[in-house]
Amino acid sequence: DGGITQSPKYLFRKEGQNVTLSCEQNLNHDAMYWYRQDPGQGLRLIYYSQIVNDFQKGDIAEGYSVSREKKESFPLTVTSAQKNPTAFYLCASSATGVHETQYFGPGTRLLVL
Amino acid sequence: GQSLEQPSEVTAVEGAIVQINCTYQTSGFYGLSWYQQHDGGAPTFLSYNALDGLEETGRFSSFLSRSDSYGYLLLQELQMKDSASYFCAVNRDDKIIFGKGTRLHILP
Numbered sequence: 001d002g003g004i005t006q007s008p009k010y011l012f013r014k015e016g017q018n019v020t021l022s023c024e025q026n027l028n029h030d031a032m033y034w035y036r037q038d039p040g041q042g043l044r045l046i047y048y049s050q051i052v053n054d055f056q057k058g059d060i061a062e063g064y065s066v067s068r069e070k071k072e073s074f075p076l077t078v079t080s081a082q083k084n085p086t087a088f089y090l091c092a093s094s095a096t097g098v099h100e101t102q103y104f105g106p107g108t109r110l111l112v113l
Numbered sequence: 114g115q116s117l118e119q120p121s122e123v124t125a126v127e128g129a130i131v132q133i134n135c136t137y138q139t140s141g142f143y144g145l146s147w148y149q150q151h152d153g154g155a156p157t158f159l160s161y162n163a164l165d166g167l168e169e170t171g172r173f174s175s176f177l178s179r180s181d182s183y184g185y186l187l188l189q190e191l192q193m194k195d196s197a198s199y200f201c202a203v204n205r206d207d208k209i210i211f212g213k214g215t216r217l218h219i220l221p
Contacts, residue, residue, distance in 0.1 A: 102209055
């Protein structure tokens with residue numbers, strides 16, 4: 001079955017610690033995205049990538065980093081510079097094109113200890 | 114700048130019809146999408162309008178007026194399982210921009 005997987009489902013971060021959220025897709029999509037969602041809020045774009053080895057900052061990139069070494073994978077690192085990381089993180093992918101639909105993974109809920 | 118406006122909450126009765134409006138202001142507009150998200154879940158795609166007019170998919174329909182920068186999602190024959198948040202989103206040339214979402218409450 002094609003789809004997007006995210007792991008872990010829940011992640012706990014200690015003060016000053018970097019953590020990495022995994023996102024893998026087998027839909028053969030070129031574009032991948034990371035969003036942050038806070039309770040009762042919409043989706044805010046953190047980073048996106050239209051092609052392997054290239055990515056762009058979204059609206060709230062500070063305190064986050066990404067890599068895109070493989071088409072299937074787009075991991076997100078929440079660094080210690082992100083002072084308020086508690087949120088629901090969603091990864092999405094789409095085919096390339098302005099009319100394409102985004103497909104979302106199940107999300108990772110990050111909590112700070 | 115860019116912005117999308119939609120009501121934060123809407124309440125309707127089971128079996129009724131409800132309309133969720135969305136107005137947008139953005140450059141590089143290509144189309145308007147709608148996504149549904151149940152509590153704790155991931156957003157899923159519902160409908161997309163690239164051209165003016167109405168698109169119908171079962172109980173759900175979506176409308177777009179590009180000249181008015183306005184669209185809406187129409188849900189008919191409401192069921193309790195339709196209780197969720199609904200997001201309008203603008204498809205731009207480089208990414209999709211999401212609104213803050215409308216929480217739909219359905220009363221029995």
